[in-house]
Amino acid sequence: MLIQDVINAIEEIAPLAYAEDFDNVGLLIGDKNEKVTGVLVSLDTLEAVVDEAIEKNYNLIVSFHPIIFSGLKKLTGKNYVERVALKAIKNNIAIYAPHTALDNSFVGVNAKICDVLGLQNKQVLIPQKNTIKKLTTFVPTESVAKVREAIFNAGGGSIGNYDQCSFNIQGTGTFRGNENSNPVIGEKGKIQFEEETQIGITYAKHLESKILKALFNSHPYEEVAYEITTLENTNQHIGIGMIGELENAQNPIDFLKFVKERMQTGCVRHSELTDKKIKKVAVLGGSGAFAIPNAIMAGADIYITGDVKYHDFYKAENKIIIADIGHYETEQYTKNLLVEYLTKKFTNFAVVLSVCNTNPVKYL
Known part of the structure; x- marks a missing residue:
């Protein structure tokens, strides 16, 4: 190896x-x-x-x-x-x-913290933007199945719990090759009307080179017509931090003691405790003070991270408990x-x- x-x-x-x-x-x-x-x-x-x-x-x-x-x-x-x-x-x-590639992974740093703390129903706290791409291409009807399957095999067409997702529209394409062309269908110098299918397939941005290679290798045309766009859609499988739920709600002191023991930290620095029981927990490994507003917006009862500065604790404003257990301890x-x-x-x-x-x- x-x-x-x-x-x-x-x-x-x-x-x-x-x-x-x-x-x-x-x-x-x-x-x-x-x-x-x-x-x-x-x-x-x-x-x-x-x-x-x-x-x-x-x-x-x-x-x-x-x-x-x-x-x-x-x-x-x-x-x-x-x-x-x-x-x-x-x-x-x-x-x-x-490092941050694993921070932003759905099975990475923050997922591990959730597992150690026994959190369920995990979701990304701050989804990363511009991670979903869309490929639109135009394929002669008899080659649609081959091209679509090649793109699926390269990882395209996966949406959440579903795969092999695509949208297909029938239509008529036109093209005319010049003297240097070598058309697979039709003749050079003559306009060709061809029954084609427009295929739309989304994919994760890191797969782009594989997706395009699959498209070019499977498409019959000498020149492949295609478009790539970046979508604004939220990707709940890529991003920093996570939020999950305890199976049973705990009072703040008991939960903080549990966190100290499970995360093997010598110290837990925290904001003023609230009267609310802890059920929804947000976590972010490493230096996570920047995500305090996100944890509050997500409705977390407590936010566990590291490297929180003095004035950052004021941001809790009795809406959340902020717990700094140490940079190393969150990532260990x-x-x-x-x-x-x-x-x-x-x-x-x-x-x-x-x-x-x-x-x-x-x-x-």
Whole structure:
């Protein structure tokens, strides 16, 4: 197996097309065509993590956070980022980071938090915009089934719990080829009237190259007529944060104690408690103060995230409880998610959880 095979597997659940614009995701160090000797999974890539990979003779680190976030102008080892990069390169160790691509995945970071807390009826808190595309193409009637099936097989036509979705309109197309054309139907220089079907199919934006390849390979015409539009429709399977429900409502103190125990945090900072029982819970791994208004609008009783500043707690305004359990603590189970997923995908090499605790925050 090659490093690229592991990358392909990760990007099945966390396509890089859905990473935030500010992020630096993907293969950051290494050769994607190297054979995999083992995969070490960590939340961050520190020198100790690279040392662990060296000791285990693993040549791929899958780190949730990217070790290289902004541009590097020098590699002299003056800080931990440069030292990690140098050590990884010297020891032929690749580093891959999914970060916000996995944040925005329906089965990613926030889904894992929901699972740990036992939340049901999960929904995306802030759906990402412009993730749904629509392909419209025009196909001679006798080739419609072939073209439509090829696009379906490439992943087009899936809407929520349904697949093979399309809309088809019968009509008459016209075309005339010039002297350099090689028409499949009709003759060059003569206008051709052809019974055609207009096919409309939606697809996820990260599939665009596969969809177009399927269209071109299956369509009989020398020149394929098609249109692509970006839809405003809300995609409830791509986006940041999640909201779910507890099976049984709990009073705030009991639930906060439950969160502290399940999320293994040394401290829970929270806004003033409300009198309302906790039933609807919003979560966002990492730094999530920006989504407090979204959690309130979604009707959540409590919002669990990290890195909440002093003045952000005022935004609760007795409408919601804001609970800051720590950046690392909200994301820590992402490592387990990746190990479990990759272990099921690959059985011919080891996928191991790093023993290094990379949390820079300590509690007395």
